[in-house]
Every structure is written in structure tokens, then in C-alpha cells.
Amino acid sequence: MIKVVGIGSGQVKNLTLEAIEAIKTAEVIVGYRTYIEWIQPLIDQNSKAQKIITTGMTGEVKRCQAALEASRKGENVVVISSGDSGIYGMAGLIYELSDSEDEIRVIPGVTSSSIAAATLGAPLMHDFVSISLSDLMTTYDLIMKRVRLAAEGDFVICLYNPRSKGRPHHLEDALKIIKDIQGDDLVVGRVTDAGREEEEVAYSTLKEFDVQDVNMRTMVIIGNQNTHMHHGKMVTPRGYRL
Amino acid sequence: MIKVVGIGSGQVKNLTLEAIEAIKTAEVIVGYRTYIEWIQPLIDQNSKAQKIITTGMTGEVKRCQAALEASRKGENVVVISSGDSGIYGMAGLIYELSDSEDEIRVIPGVTSSSIAAATLGAPLMHDFVSISLSDLMTTYDLIMKRVRLAAEGDFVICLYNPRSKGRPHHLEDALKIIKDIQGDDLVVGRVTDAGREEEEVAYSTLKEFDVQDVNMRTMVIIGNQNTHMHHGKMVTPRGYRL
Numbered sequence: 001m002i003k004v005v006g007i008g009s010g011q012v013k014n015l016t017l018e019a020i021e022a023i024k025t026a027e028v029i030v031g032y033r034t035y036i037e038w039i040q041p042l043i044d045q046n047s048k049a050q051k052i053i054t055t056g057m058t059g060e061v062k063r064c065q066a067a068l069e070a071s072r073k074g075e076n077v078v079v080i081s082s083g084d085s086g087i088y089g090m091a092g093l094i095y096e097l098s099d100s101e102d103e104i105r106v107i108p109g110v111t112s113s114s115i116a117a118a119t120l121g122a123p124l125m126h127d128f129v130s131i132s133l134s135d136l137m138t139t140y141d142l143i144m145k146r147v148r149l150a151a152e153g154d155f156v157i158c159l160y161n162p163r164s165k166g167r168p169h170h171l172e173d174a175l176k177i178i179k180d181i182q183g184d185d186l187v188v189g190r191v192t193d194a195g196r197e198e199e200e201v202a203y204s205t206l207k208e209f210d211v212q213d214v215n216m217r218t219m220v221i222i223g224n225q226n227t228h229m230h231h232g233k234m235v236t237p238r239g240y241r242l
Numbered sequence: 243m244i245k246v247v248g249i250g251s252g253q254v255k256n257l258t259l260e261a262i263e264a265i266k267t268a269e270v271i272v273g274y275r276t277y278i279e280w281i282q283p284l285i286d287q288n289s290k291a292q293k294i295i296t297t298g299m300t301g302e303v304k305r306c307q308a309a310l311e312a313s314r315k316g317e318n319v320v321v322i323s324s325g326d327s328g329i330y331g332m333a334g335l336i337y338e339l340s341d342s343e344d345e346i347r348v349i350p351g352v353t354s355s356s357i358a359a360a361t362l363g364a365p366l367m368h369d370f371v372s373i374s375l376s377d378l379m380t381t382y383d384l385i386m387k388r389v390r391l392a393a394e395g396d397f398v399i400c401l402y403n404p405r406s407k408g409r410p411h412h413l414e415d416a417l418k419i420i421k422d423i424q425g426d427d428l429v430v431g432r433v434t435d436a437g438r439e440e441e442e443v444a445y446s447t448l449k450e451f452d453v454q455d456v457n458m459r460t461m462v463i464i465g466n467q468n469t470h471m472h473h474g475k476m477v478t479p480r481g482y483r484l
Contacts, residue, residue: 006356008258016352017262018255061482084352084366086359092367092480100473106360110258110326110350114248117328118348124326125334126380127388129371129397137481138368142396146369149395153388155371231342238334239379240303 002071002102003078004094006085006109009195010038014115019107022078026050030067031080032059039080048076064093068102084111088132088160112194113158116219119201120189121233123221128156133163133170140170147174151181156227156236159220163211171211171220178222179206187223189234194219203234244313244344245320246336248327248351251437252280256357260349264320268292272309273322274301281322290318306335310344326353330374330402354436355400358461361443362431363475365463370398375405375412382412389416393423398469398478401462405453413453413462420464421448429465431476436461445476 003022008014023029023042030053053066071077081089091106098104117124129150133143150157163171184207192200192215214220227236245264250256265284272295295308313319323331333348340346359366371392375385392399405413426449434442434457444455456462469478
């Protein structure tokens with residue numbers, strides 16, 4: 001049995017009871033090195049003589065194959081994803097590599113946009129899109145087309161993987177598309193290391209937003225036309241008559 | 243202090259440790275009647291002499307005002323939302339009704355689309371939109387425009403509040419728009435009462451999908467062009483080279 005477990009921010013308080021239970025009772029724990037470090041306090045409470053399988057950031061296929069192999073030997077395996085394992089997480093790859101005999105369960109977690117939104121205020125009260133700016137798996141053109149359509153629909157926009165050394169200009173390009181359609185007064189929130197001790201949060205308008213403040217661990221949330229600052233927090237009204 | 247707490251599916255295993263802790267230590271607990279029933283096992287573990295404030299489904303403004311009043315008297319208040327309190331939840335309304343002195347914290351939970359996706363397989367591995375089909379707070383035209391743009395962008399589409407007696411045709415209209423753009427072979431998953439004991443799950447193509455199977459507690463997830471069934475599960479490939 002493989003459980004694909006979302007660990008949210010990685011802080012123990014942000015995990016669900018089911019995720020905690022899965023980690024505490026696993027015989028094999030598979031995950032990206034940093035994520036394993038985050039949940040070490042839980043692993044230390046695991047009474048089984050467990051095996052840890054880690055690889056670097058781009059070792060996803062190898063990690064999932066190792067997990068499936070262990071599970072086929074009858075071991076109780078947990079695969080770790082940050083945020084929700086079902087949103088840009090490891091659940092898909094495990095299924096893709098599985099055959100019909102493999103027993104798989106996805107244990108959902110709190111996704112990164114929810115964690116960032118909770119810090120920012122309440123930006124996700126209305127229809128929103130999640131777009132990853134990583135072009136490792138999607139063409140640049142499709143990413144930018146999706147950004148344009150999202151802006152045309154006045155969706156709140158959550159940008160996952162907004163910036164890395166390999167693609168410094170994607171975020172700038174995306175923000176320009178949004179500005180051209182929506183104007184540059186939109187409220188933008190950014191949260192780096194959301195929900196962790198080193199969390200850093202800031203608000204601005206699209207006009208003042210500086211892409212230099214963003215790295216791979218930042219979530220950028222761009223409001224819709226109704227999003228505004230309210231006593232220092234970013235709020236998208238749901239539309240109740242007050 | 244008010245904590246706006248997301249309780250996920252409402253099953254205790256699906257709550258985060260932080261959410262459980264907040265409920266167990268609250269002096270006042272505010273929420274829609276059904277949600278309060280779901281978390282009764284936690285309320286029973288609360289050692290404070292707590293006060294429960296419930297109203298029916300449409301009493302949101304009253305509930306939030308009652309929560310703010312209690313908090314201004316110095317009480318430790320928890321406001322309950324299903325799923326994530328920050329996604330179509332109570333966080334926005336609490337902020338909108340607050341003044342600068344109110345102390346508010348949003349404790350995020352696992353949102354309904356994550357819970358439904360975990361049951362279906364791994365449909366949210368790629369860019370997706372969340373759209374609520376409720377026109378209580380959004381015009382019909384804007385909802386349908388967003389559906390159209392989402393289909394044009396080949397986003398995976400999560401439909402919240404897909405159907406109720408007051409608007410039986412919205413779901414049909416939305417699915418027709420998607421079919422016209424994307425064709426009728428797209429994979430659709432539906433989960434009613436996701437993550438709860440009475441959970442019911444089904445898969446079909448857009449062509450075969452029957453809106454009669456859907457109610458207000460159903461999450462409908464429509465795949466993108468790459469979404470397919472894999473050993474009985476709905477999977478959207480992330481794009482790893484296998």
C-alpha cells in the first residue's frame with residue numbers, strides 16, 4: 001500500500017490527523033530531502049524500524065519508482081508532497097507509474113495557495129485559477145495563454161513556481177499580460193515560505209510589484225477587480241449584502 | 243480573538259492539528275448547524291464551558307456579526323467553515339465586517355476540490371480553475387464567461403455549488419459551453435459528500451454525464467485534454483518524461 005501524503009507547509013500543526021497517522025505508521029518514507037527534514041519530528045515518533053528514501057528536487061520519477069517497488073514487496077509506504085499531494089504533487093506520477101495491482105491512496109493536505117491566502121487575509125473568496133509558471137512540463141505559450149484568459153475572466157490568480165534562475169522572465173511576462181487587460185491597480189500579495197517560521201509576506205499593487213522579491217518558494221496571488229486592502233489585509237468580497 | 247477555521251470534510255481525521263486545537267480551546271463556536279454536528283466529537287473534548295452559536299445555511303452575516311461581538315467581549319471565538327475557510331468560506335465575510343481593532347486569524351483547511359480529487363485519483367496535477375455556479379453573488383453571465391475562458395485555456399475545471407433547486411440549468415449550460423469548445427470526450431469525475439462516510443463517486447465522459455446525479459454537496463471536476471482514466475482512476479499527467 002502506498003499513501004501519497006500532503007504535508008501542507010511542513011509544520012506539524014498544518015498536517016491533518018490522517019497525514020500524521022500515516023507518517024507515524026509507515027515502514028518506508030519517500031520524499032524530497034527538504035520535505036523529510038520538515039517532518040522529522042513525526043518520523044522520530046514512528047515506532048517502526050523505518051527506511052527513508054530521499055533524492056534531490058528533480059528525482060521525482062526515481063522516488064516514485066522506489067516507492068512502488070517497496071510497496072510491491074508488501075511494505076507500508078508513504079510518499080511525501082508539500083502542500084496537497086493532489087495539486088501539482090506526487091499523486092499523479094505515482095498513478096502514472098502504477099499497474100493495476102498497486103494499492104494507492106491519496107491523503108490530501110492543505111495546498112500552498114490556501115496557506116498563503118490565510119496569511120494574506122481572504123483573497124480566494126471568489127473564482128480563482130492556479131497556474132504554474134514552470135515550463136519544464138508546459139510550453140511557454142500555453143502558460144501565457146492561460147494567464148491571459150484568467151485575466152480576461154477577472155479570476156483571482158494564484159501563481160505556483162513563479163520564478164527560478166532558469167526562467168527569470170516568466171513572471172514579468174505574466175504580470176505584463178495581466179496589467180494590459182486588468183490595469184495596474186490590482187492588489188497583489190506575495191508570501192514566501194508560507195506557514196513556516198521564516199514566512200515573509202508583502203502587499204502591493206501590480207504597478208509597484210517587484211519580481212526581484214520572488215523566488216521558487218514564493219506564492220503570488222493577484223486579486224480581481226473587487227479585491228482590496230481592508231485594515232492591512234487582502235480581501236476579495238464574496239458578495240454578501242452587508 | 244477570532245479564528246476562522248476550515249474543517250475539510252468534517253471528519254476529524256481530515257482536520258489539521260491547528261484546527262483541532264482551536265476548536266478544543268474555543269470559548270465560543272460559531273457555525274452552520276450541520277458543520278457543528280460534524281465536529282461534535284471535538285466539541286465534546288473541549289474543557290471550556292463553551293457557547294455554540296448556530297444559524298441556518300443563509301445566516302452567514304448574522305453568524306459573523308455574532309462572532310465579532312463575542313470576540314469584542316474578550317472571548318476566544320472559533321468560526322467554522324467546511325473545506326478551507328479561505329476558499330468560498332467565512333474568512334472574507336469576517337474581514338469585511340471587522341474593524342481595525344478586531345484580531346482575526348485564518349486557519350486554513352483542506353479545500354473540497356482537494357478532497358474530491360484525492361478520491362477521484364489525481365485530476366489536479368495541472369493548471370486548474372475553481373468556479374462556483376451559485377448566482378446568489380455573481381451574475382449568470384459572468385459565471386458562464388468564466389466557464390468559457392476556462393475551457394478555452396484547457397484548464398481542469400472544479401465546479402463548486404454545481405446545482406440547486408433555485409438554478410437547475412446552470413450546470414447543464416456550463417457543460418454545454420465546455421463541450422462546444424473541448425469536445426464531449428473529456429473525462430468528468432463527480433464526488434458527493436467527499437471524504438465523508440456517505441461518499442459517492444462516479445466517472446464518465448462529458449457526453450454521458452447526467453446532471454441529475456448532482457446536488458449541492460457534489461464536487462464536479464472536468465479534466466483537460468490530457469486527463470484520462472488509468473486503472474479506474476482519473477489522472478491528469480503532470481508531464482514528467484517516463
